[in-house]
Amino acid sequence: MSTADTAPEKERSAPDTMSSGGRRAGDSVFSVLSIGSGLLIFVTLAAVAIFLTTESIPAITASREFSGTAEFSLVEYTLPLVFGTVLASAIALLIAIPVSVGIALFISHFAPRRMASGLGYMIDLLAAVPSVVYGLWGGVWLVPKLEPLYVFLNTYFGWIPLFAGEPTAPMRNLASASVVLAVMVLPIITAVSREVFLQTPRLQEEAALALGATRWETIRTVVLPFGRGGVVAASMLGLGRALGETMAVLMILAPGATFSLHILEVGRHNSIAANIASKSAEASGVDMSLLIFTGLVLFVLTFVINAIARWIVARSGPKS
Amino acid sequence: MAAPQPINVEDLNIYYGDFLAVEGVDMQIRPRSVTALIGPSGCGKSTFLRTLNRMHEVIPGAYAKGRVEINGEDIYDPKIDPVNVRRRVGMVFQKANPFPTMSIRDNVLAGVKLNNRRISRSDADELVERALKGANLWNEVKDRLDKPGMGLSGGQQQRLCIARTIAVKPEVVLMDEPCSALDPISTLAIEDLIHELKEDYTIVIVTHNMQQASRVSDRTGFFNIAGTGKPGRLIEIDDTDTIFTNPTNTQTEDYISGRFG
Numbered sequence: 047m048s049t050a051d052t053a054p055e056k057e058r059s060a061p062d063t064m065s066s067g068g069r070r071a072g073d074s075v076f077s078v079l080s081i082g083s084g085l086l087i088f089v090t091l092a093a094v095a096i097f098l099t100t101e102s103i104p105a106i107t108a109s110r111e112f113s114g115t116a117e118f119s120l121v122e123y124t125l126p127l128v129f130g131t132v133l134a135s136a137i138a139l140l141i142a143i144p145v146s147v148g149i150a151l152f153i154s155h156f157a158p159r160r161m162a163s164g165l166g167y168m169i170d171l172l173a174a175v176p177s178v179v180y181g182l183w184g185g186v187w188l189v190p191k192l193e194p195l196y197v198f199l200n201t202y203f204g205w206i207p208l209f210a211g212e213p214t215a216p217m218r219n220l221a222s223a224s225v226v227l228a229v230m231v232l233p234i235i236t237a238v239s240r241e242v243f244l245q246t247p248r249l250q251e252e253a254a255l256a257l258g259a260t261r262w263e264t265i266r267t268v269v270l271p272f273g274r275g276g277v278v279a280a281s282m283l284g285l286g287r288a289l290g291e292t293m294a295v296l297m298i299l300a301p302g303a304t305f306s307l308h309i310l311e312v313g314r315h316n317s318i319a320a321n322i323a324s325k326s327a328e329a330s331g332v333d334m335s336l337l338i339f340t341g342l343v344l345f346v347l348t349f350v351i352n353a354i355a356r357w358i359v360a361r362s363g364p365k366s
Numbered sequence: 367m368a369a370p371q372p373i374n375v376e377d378l379n380i381y382y383g384d385f386l387a388v389e390g391v392d393m394q395i396r397p398r399s400v401t402a403l404i405g406p407s408g409c410g411k412s413t414f415l416r417t418l419n420r421m422h423e424v425i426p427g428a429y430a431k432g433r434v435e436i437n438g439e440d441i442y443d444p445k446i447d448p449v450n451v452r453r454r455v456g457m458v459f460q461k462a463n464p465f466p467t468m469s470i471r472d473n474v475l476a477g478v479k480l481n482n483r484r485i486s487r488s489d490a491d492e493l494v495e496r497a498l499k500g501a502n503l504w505n506e507v508k509d510r511l512d513k514p515g516m517g518l519s520g521g522q523q524q525r526l527c528i529a530r531t532i533a534v535k536p537e538v539v540l541m542d543e544p545c546s547a548l549d550p551i552s553t554l555a556i557e558d559l560i561h562e563l564k565e566d567y568t569i570v571i572v573t574h575n576m577q578q579a580s581r582v583s584d585r586t587g588f589f590n591i592a593g594t595g596k597p598g599r600l601i602e603i604d605d606t607d608t609i610f611t612n613p614t615n616t617q618t619e620d621y622i623s624g625r626f627g
């Protein structure tokens with residue numbers, strides 16, 4: 047009885063939805079919302095780019111007027127900042143990637159389950175610490191602690207350009223800034239890497255184990271190749287954060303403006319973001335425009351790095 | 367090399383945490399022959415198979431109690447390293463699982479390289495050829511050894527996995543429904559291969575296909591389960607002919623003749 051009742055009703059309602067040319071109300075609301083928010087992101091991005099570009103025009107034209115004089119050169123001003131920014135971020139990544147991958151592997155493949163979730167939670171907390179706190183911690187606590195290490199590196203590995211030069215206390219050098227940056231980007235790289243490692247197909251891991259692979263060999267032959275794209279993506283996220291990080295660098299690094307590779311020397315480097323933060327409060331006119339121009343450079347830099355990251359991920363991502 | 371000895375399983379109980387999945391298995395597996403394991407779904411065939419190379423315990427919380435003697439050695443002896451057991455007892459899975467980032471050649475060599483042996487280029491070439499020939503795959507792939515293993519058909523991938531397994535020269539090869547994802551032609555290819563492999567290896571194969579069991583195996587073991595949540599048990603094991611024509615146990619007879627459940 048009841049089946050006889052419901053069956054025709056289904057038949058009736060089905061042609062209804064198929065014949066109605068328009069979409070259902072929910073669908074169109076949703077599509078308007080999603081297109082709208084997509085547009086909003088695009089407009090915001092464009093607004094930032096336009097602001098940065100128009101506001102830097104005074105600096106660009108002024109520098110052309112003054113070109114030839116030593117007083118003012120856009121390039122001479124900006125390039126050391128770019129150099130410092132990139133160098134600090136690169137070293138931070140160099141430190142952070144192996145450590146993060148190690149922690150991520152430990153959480154995903156070695157730690158007992160309860161310990162793994164505790165560790166994961168702690169890593170997430172680390173990501174939530176504001177950068178001012180890292181700056182304080184780095185400047186007050188970490189810098190003195192690193193001094194013996196720097197002296198050691200300088201004495202015994204001074205033949206490597208990076209560790210050459212004359213480090214002087216307090217060690218408010220690029221190396222210290224990089225170490226703190228590394229700590230700051232560690233959580234994001236760890237969290238993303240852990241996620242991809244956990245997604246390694248069980249069957250692949252069992253294939254390795256059944257061939258007589260030890261746990262480490264399983265990781266080397268299966269987990270790392272599978273997670274490579276994810277680790278690259280995670281590192282680029284970390285790099286994005288390191289490039290733009292302001293407070294920690296500002297609070298640790300004694301600024302300078304050279305192309306020196308001697309990361310242990312104090313007063314040699316500065317980063318774009320820290321430089322803007324330290325000067326923008328008092329700057330006006332062409333000076334302000336100059337700072338905004340460096341901001342534009344940073345904007346483009348992160349953009350390019352993101353594009354490269356996407357390209358690498360698309361190329362090396364796991365093929366299923 | 368000493369004459370191969372049978373595999374002796376004595377009073378093996380297999381657990382997933384607190385859950386006893388398979389109870390009290392006593393079984394003797396003859397060397398250089400094919401033993402098929404049949405039984406209804408969930409009776410613990412895969413679970414049992416995976417205890418023969420200590421793969422069962424890679425699942426968190428899973429463990430087994432009892433004796434499994436291979437070549438006179440109890441593989442569950444505390445001083446035995448499961449990694450070494452797995453090097454001697456290879457395994458082929460239900461779904462072909464070549465390493466996706468590796469070429470055909472590297473897939474075949476994966477186990478050998480894992481075992482941390484340095485191997486010269488010419489030895490490697492020879493081994494790749496021998497293993498692929500052993501898996502009846504050589505003619506199909508010899509011109510594209512450097513192409514990814516994932517580019518092969520399902521049946522070829524499964525034979526690649528067999529090649530990878532026999533490349534490390536195990537004594538025993540375990541197969542868990544190796545043909546269940548394959549078409550009839552590929553299935554026949556693998557069944558032919560099993561016939562050839564038993565010259566050199568002791569083979570234990572789980573299958574749902576009773577024709578397959580009767581085609582490929584010398585002996586057949588029947589597992590059954592009393593009901594959900596109850597442990598699976600080995601009901602009987604005998605010559606394949608006997609199991610399929612004149613089984614001792616009525617449960618076996620019911621299952622074989624389709625009167626199961």
Ligand SMILES: Nc1ncnc2c1ncn2[C@@H]1O[C@H](COP(=O)(O)OP(=O)(O)OP(=O)(O)O)[C@@H](O)[C@H]1O
Pocket residue numbers: 382385387405406407408409410411412413414425574595598
């Ligand atoms: N990873 C696991 N964790 C907990 N229980 C499991 C796990 N794998 C299997 N089991 C249980 O162990 C019992 C035996 O399962 P098993 O996979 O060995 O059966 P099977 O005979 O191979 O079945 P099928 O023919 O469907 O493959 C089942 O009750 C199953 O639910």
Ligand SMILES: [Mg+2]
Pocket residue numbers: 411412413542
């Ligand atoms: Mg099974």
